[in-house]
Amino acid sequence: MRHDEPVTTTLERRLRTEIAGDVAFDAGARALYSADASNHRRVPAGVVLPRSVDDVLATLAICAADGVAVTMRGGGTTIAGNAIGPGIVLDTSRYLNRILDVSGNQAVVEPGVVLDVLRRRIAPDGLDFGPDPSTHSRCTIGGMLGNDACGSHSVAWGTTSDNTDALDVVLADGTRLQLGANTAEEWRQKAAAPTREGRLYADLGAIVDPNLALIRTTFGQFSRQISGYPLHRLLPENGRHLARALVGTEGTCAVILGATLHLNRAPRFRALVVLGYADAVAAAAAAPEIIPHRPLTIEGIDLALVNALRARGRRPAELPAGEAWLLVEVGGSTPAEAADAAASLARLVPGAPRVVTDAAEMRSFWRVREEGAGLATRLADGSEAWPGWEDSAVPPARLADYLREFADLTERYGYQGVTYGHFGEGCVHVRLDFDLVSVAGRDKYGLFVHEAAQLIVKHGGSPSGEHGDGIARSALLADVYSPEAVALMGGFKRAFDPAAALNPGVIVDPPAVNDLIRIAYTPTVLPVNGFAYADDGGEFDRAVRRCVGVGKCRNDHTPGGVMCPSYQVTGEEKHSTRGRSRLLLEMLRGEVITDGWQSDEVAEALDGCFSCKGCLTDCPVNVDMATYKSEFLYQRYKGKLRPAVHYAMGWLPVALRGAALAPRVANAVTAFEPAARLMKKVAGIAQERSVPRFATGGTLKQRLRRRRGSAPKQPRTVLLWPDTFTNFFDPQIGEAAVEVLNAAGFAVRVPSGELCCGLTWISTGQLDVARTVARRTLDALEPHLDAGIPIVGLEPSCLANFKHDLPALLPDDPRAKKLAELSITLAGVLERDAPDWEPPQTDRPAITQVHCHQHAVLGDKPDRALAAAAGVDLTVLDSGCCGVAGNFGFEAGHYEMAQAAGERVLLPAVRAADQDTIVLADGFSCRTQIRQNTDRDAHHLAEVLAGRLRK
Structure with missing residues (x-):
């Protein structure tokens, strides 16, 4: 069977029968795993999540018998397209994620271990694993080994290959090997054995030994030469280290079952020196002068990245004067020692650098740098930018010249983008506004990257400095290396994988660089939008396309943020923001998911979305899955009968008005178990959930009407929004807010009439009703809006609806924008308009x-x-x-x-x-x-x- 042929149901049946792990061949799973963080797309035949090494071995045996390709995948955060394949995608991140042993300065791990999990385990012993890519909170060790990941601190501790002592691997034919360094005699003995292992060593020796000069002058010329296979690791002077020779081969030669990693002794405390420069070229020219001072890292960022941050409403940390900056980190055994090291370095460099020792402020700097891959995908003007020429690298001394000529090249092609990266190692990350939608744009992109490859050769560099070649750059290897070197790499691949069963089309026999582009499609399903999507040109597909796959939503191992609660609970790709974005895009594409808005696969994934809006802030590109879910529900049920719970929860504000007429009776009914059970069953409400008790003694509005005459006259006026939940369930909160506002010098008004923000209708996708409700609310609030009176909200969800959802729901109504501008929290209005008020002391x-x-x-x-x-x-x-x-x-x-x-x-x-x-x-x-x-x-x-x- 060829790799591009569909996999038979026999294969699926055998996998389900013979392995304990998860096996999925459905359209939803294939759509979820069709892309990584690259520009590319390959739809797999099926997905396997092995629960054990035995599952991996069995999967390889079954696939080998049927001639089916296998592609390994960890966190799926690679930008090169090396975690997607046409046959079976084998995802180790879910179950094969144990730390097997930590002893001395070594750790033995399974490939699915997330880097930050390992780092937390070893941190109490003062140890660290040096390579730290920006995706450290979700990338797996297996993926790092596949790409030879580097990260910010490779200046101090090297790449993943530099820190790999041994590997436990299996070949596509089932041969299991323990690999490491070899003396000449050990190599000779292994090559003489009449086994598959012996043949491998013999074949590799036949590649290396006659070509020592070529390998010495071609490979391993500088630390960030990641493109191609690292044949220099097999040189005698490098210990004939077969484990390190497999690091960076992108899953094309063997499947990693376990790894023995070298751990570094990390400084306990750190400080940061921030230096400003006129532009990125000047920063790049300065970086080599800092290297002799032995910093932990030298990172470069430019003004475009900072502006991209500002465009998202975030304030960057205070930067020195300039339009490009170097972030130089130093360490020490005490805070004072780290601060002294930073101060000493600051005295040795020109300009007026900032020394930062506060941990929170340092994190704010690193957040800008680490979220660059996401921030850079939308430029400050809102245009889309893409990887493709993402992480080129040159020797650090050549970086300034390379950047100068690269700027000329991008200007000639009319591209603009964001430049940042590991300047201390000569590695540059850049995302450019390629047109990957049109045929002409993709052709132009192909010409550009081939010309960029020629430029990198001129400066002695590598198309990849840490992410690998993948589909994105493998076709450039013929531009970068001689035909003889390319032939050696082909021989290396065949020695391990003669049937080309592992990750086909990567490094060896690749497709064109502008082939398999996932952005290139004509949507088969486009809505008459329920929302405006103003920041995305009014296009739903462009909004969903915000997700570039960096996978921060898979951050279930490191504390911080809200996104993505469903993934934090289940660990399933379909319950991540990225997974849902992938499914929506495939739904729009209409090839794998073919039933559009009626897709059960998409509905199931979105059903698990909490609509928490965490991704709106925590996602580097501000994916807004709560809005996309609402849009999907709107389109799916337009003109159709909805699930009962949509009526029960969507129309809750109306139902509560009836309950408020006799709250004690309502409470008695909901507390009577048989009645409550029947009511919840009919309404689609979880039986385990208790119905909240309605307030007795009047709603908030009723209570405030009774006390209106006693309200003191104040010089300033605010409007208190009586949201549904405060009004009917917790009116005492509204009363308390009035007392606080009065004490702070505000007169408090409450709007009349039965008003609602419309949130419950929006969250259930009943957008036409929500618009009607919102317009009625705006009609009632119009005098207050015209007067510019602040509108104080007590329920965060309703206030967020005013500020974010209603302007998108009613883009042509200026009153919605005005309402968003005037809406504010209780704490916000006190801080802004009563800064001198001293609140009562609690001391608890x-x-x-x-x-x-x-x-x-x-x-x-x-x-x-x-x-x-x-x-x-x-x-x-x-x-x-x-x-x-x-x-x-x-x-x-x-x-x-x-x-x-x-x-x-x-x-x-x-x-x-x-x-x-x-x-x-x-x-x-x-x-x-x-x-x-x-x-x-x-x-x-x-x-x-x-x-x-x-x-």
Whole structure:
């Protein structure tokens, strides 16, 4: 069977029968694994997630029997297209991820171990694994071995190959080998054995020994020469190190089952020196002068990257004057030693460098650098930029000249982009605004990269400096290397994999560089958009295309951020933001997923989306999966009967008005188990979830009407938004907010009428109803909008809806934009308009759960500042989404996932909190999760402040 032929059902049946791991041949799985972080696309026949080494061996044997290709995959974060293949994709990241042993300065790991997991394990011993690509929170060791990953600190500790001591591998034919360094005698003995291993050593010896001069003058000429096969590792002077010779072969020669890694002694404390330059060329020219001072890293960024950050509404750290910068890190055994090293270096360089020793500020610098691969995909003007010529490298002394000529080349082709990278090692990352959609644009791209390859040869460089060649650059190897060197690499591949069964088309016998482009398609399904997608030219497919595959949403191993709670719980690709983006794009393409908006594969994946909006902020390119999910539901059910839960949860604000007429009766009915069980079954609500109790004693609006005459006159006026959840469930929060605002010098108004922000209809995809509700709300608020009165929201989800969703839902109504501008949190209006007000002192510890919509849209800096001013010793839980997430946690079928999300951090932290510790949660969903799963109540910050005012 040829590699491009469909795999028979017999193969699928054998795999399901003979391995314990997950086997998937359905359209959804094939779509999920059709792309990585590159520009390219190859649809596999099927996907296997092995649970053990035996599963890997069995899969290879079955595929070999049927002549089916196998492509290895870790985190799928590669930018070169070397983790996608036409046969079986073998994903080791889910299960083959154990750290088998740590002893002395070595660690033995399985290929699916995430780098940061290893680093956390060895950090208490003062150890680190030196190579640290920017994807360290989700990239796997297997992927790093495949690409010979380097990262920011290779100046100090080298590449992955430099830190690999031994490999446990299996060939495509099932031969298992233990590989490492070899003396000449050891090599001779192995080559003489009458076995498959002996033939391998003999074949490799026949390649290397007659060509020592060619290999010495062609390969391994500088540290970042990653393109091609590292044949220099087999030279006698390099220990004939067959393990290191396999690092960087991109899964084309053998399958890695385990690795013995060399660990480095890491400095305990670090400091940063930030140097400013006129441009990237000047920064590149300065980098080699710093190398002799033995820094840990020398990273370069330019103004375009900083502007891309600013365009996303983020503030970069304070930078010295200039339009390009070097970030130089030094270390020490104590904070003072690290600071002294930084100060000493700063005195030796020209200009006015900044010395940064604060850990949080250093993280802010590194976040800019590490998110470059995502930030650079959208330029400051909103245009799309792509990899392709992503990580070229030259000897550091040649970098400035190379960048100068490269700028001339891009100008001649009319490309613009963002330049950053590992300047201390001569490696440059650049994303350019290639037109990869049109045929003419792809042809132009092909001409450009071949000409860029000639330029890199001129400067003694390599098309790849750390990501490998993959589909993106393998065709350039004939431009870079002599025919004799290319022939040697072909022989190296055949010695390991004579049937070309492993990752075909990579390094050897590649397709054209502008072939297999995933961006090149004509959508078969395009909606009359429910939302405007103003930042994406009004195009839904361009919005979904924001996802370039860097995989930060797969960050389930390292604390920080909200994205992506469903992946954090399940570890399944389809439950990552990236996975859902892939499925939506394949749905639009219509080749693998052929039933458009009616696709059950897409519906299933999106059903697991919490709509938490975490990706809106945490994703480097601001993928907005909550909006895409709403759009999908809108298109899928347009003119059709919807699931019952859409009516129950979507029309909740209307139902609550009826319940408010007799709240005690409503509470009695929902507390009566038989009635509650039937009601939840009919409404599509999870049986395990309790219905929140309705407030008795009046809604918020009713209570405020009763006390209106006692409100003090104040010089400033705000409008308090009576959101559905505060109004019907927690009116005491609104009353508390009024007391706080009055104390701070504000008169408080409340809009009249039955108004709603429309969030519940938006989250269930009932966008036409949401527009009607939103317009009615805008009609009622119009006098307040015209007067410019601040609109204070207490429920983060409703306020985020005002600021983010309604302008996208009503792009032609200027009132929606005005509402977004005037909407503000309680803490925000106090900080902005009452900066001299001194809140009452609490002097108690508190833990707080930041609502995911507040994290994504509003931010919580004013809340932290207000709590601190009130004497609250605040701990902000790094808990992500609480799990309830509006309607998600109430829907049938979601309870287990919602609970698992809550149990990651939030619920254990609340249970463990001392009774004197206040539990803060401004969001109704968060308070509900806490109330229903702990013996503690959760409070809004307004309640805490008002309680102290009353005392």
